[in-house]
Amino acid sequence: MENLDYIHSLINLCFAENKESFVHSYNELQQKSNWKNIAKVNFLLPLVFYRAKKLGALSALQQKDSELADKQLKRASVKNLKLNHAFSKLYTIALNNNIEITAIKGVYLQHYLYPESYLRQMVDIDILVAASKVEELRKKLVIEGAIPITVHQSRFIESLLHQISPIKLNDVSIEIHRNLFDSFDEFVCPEALIASNSRVETLSGHKVKVLNNEFLLVYLCCHVFNTIRGGSLRLISLIDIFLLLNKSNINVEQLNSIAKEMNATLALQNILYLVSKLFKVETPCCPSTPENIELFPISLDYAIKIFLSEQPPFDTSHYFTKFKKINGFKNKTKYILHAVFPQQEYIKNRYLQPPFTFSKLCQAYIIHIASFIRTGNKTIFHFLRQKRA
Numbered sequence: 001m002e003n004l005d006y007i008h009s010l011i012n013l014c015f016a017e018n019k020e021s022f023v024h025s026y027n028e029l030q031q032k033s034n035w036k037n038i039a040k041v042n043f044l045l046p047l048v049f050y051r052a053k054k055l056g057a058l059s060a061l062q063q064k065d066s067e068l069a070d071k072q073l074k075r076a077s078v079k080n081l082k083l084n085h086a087f088s089k090l091y092t093i094a095l096n097n098n099i100e101i102t103a104i105k106g107v108y109l110q111h112y113l114y115p116e117s118y119l120r121q122m123v124d125i126d127i128l129v130a131a132s133k134v135e136e137l138r139k140k141l142v143i144e145g146a147i148p149i150t151v152h153q154s155r156f157i158e159s160l161l162h163q164i165s166p167i168k169l170n171d172v173s174i175e176i177h178r179n180l181f182d183s184f185d186e187f188v189c190p191e192a193l194i195a196s197n198s199r200v201e202t203l204s205g206h207k208v209k210v211l212n213n214e215f216l217l218v219y220l221c222c223h224v225f226n227t228i229r230g231g232s233l234r235l236i237s238l239i240d241i242f243l244l245l246n247k248s249n250i251n252v253e254q255l256n257s258i259a260k261e262m263n264a265t266l267a268l269q270n271i272l273y274l275v276s277k278l279f280k281v282e283t284p285c286c287p288s289t290p291e292n293i294e295l296f297p298i299s300l301d302y303a304i305k306i307f308l309s310e311q312p313p314f315d316t317s318h319y320f321t322k323f324k325k326i327n328g329f330k331n332k333t334k335y336i337l338h339a340v341f342p343q344q345e346y347i348k349n350r351y352l353q354p355p356f357t358f359s360k361l362c363q364a365y366i367i368h369i370a371s372f373i374r375t376g377n378k379t380i381f382h383f384l385r386q387k388r389a
Contacts, residue, residue, distance in 0.1 A: 351364035
């Protein structure tokens with residue numbers, strides 16, 4: 001499969017064991033006019049150029065790529081310093097107010113899995129906080145100069161989700177999670193399960209709570225599973241899982257037990273199967289028979305098309321599954337109304353640039369409502385097709 005070979009070449013640029021192997025993959029990708037853009041979109045360029053530098057392969061690059069390598073590595077390093085400075089300030093504010101935070105996703109993975117933290121690019125900082133402390137931390141951050149950003153249609157809809165709207169601290173977006181999944185998600189994760197699968201690590205000189213390896217692996221697979229069904233994902237998220245498997249002695253029995261308790265066995269198996277094919281490695285918990293693999297909602301071809309910025313057929317069935325889990329007809333109706341007619345701040349943040357006018361606001365609402373109707377129609381048609389089948 002040509003597209004799979006493309007992904008294998010990209011991955012080899014990140015993890016080639018010798019100069020010859022790196023140069024071979026580089027020369028193959030030179031025939032693809034957009035490979036650097038694909039690598040950039042998937043957050044791979046720092047890894048690629050770092051590997052070239054380590055293997056002494058920079059001289060084998062075209063001059064423009066050699067110059068780009070230096071710029072990319074410097075830019076990634078500077079950006080990461082900014083992110084880590086914001087994390088240190090966030091940690092200090094939380095500590096001073098006796099609020100315990102758990103570092104999740106990139107802010108922890110970049111320190112734990114990568115030889116240099118800046119190689120794991122991030123767009124924001126994700127932390128988990130006890131639900132009872134979320135609002136307090138939000139207020140404390142605002143007092144310290146952080147700026148809230150409205151990205152949820154309403155406070156009602158936000159209350160159903162696993163995280164509040166982001167807050168910008170030192171121009172870095174902070175995403176505060178009250179849980180790991182939405183209240184109407186298929187996955188479940190009680191606070192007690194998180195507490196029993198956590199440990200303390202040192203990040204940027206701070207003692208911070210993190211998830212243990214087995215729990216973290218299940219969570220990352222669930223996150224990828226949800227994200228890719230929404231039609232987007234970066235290959236760096238699969239690299240996180242690949243590196244976690246390489247670095248850790250995963251207790252398979254514990255892994256299966258956690259996945260079962262979180263209703264995440266299918267997600268775990270599906271994503272680990274993708275990792276096994278993309279990285280040519282054996283992974284735990286993967287079914288070996290083609291019959292079982294065919295039952296996976298996310299196919300290898302679908303994932304690769306997303307990594308290559310193509311537009312695979314959009315599956316909206318998971319949206320309908322989530323919607324059905326909202327408690328009661330009243331709450332379902334309320335959810336739809338708030339989704340169709342969100343607060344003005346949401347519309348402004350998503351669709352508009354200042355200066356704001358009534359005319360532009362009306363146009364933005366029309367665009368938003370039309371988008372909601374299109375997605376709703378796709379979801380209904382997909383549901384009806386499944387019913388007929």
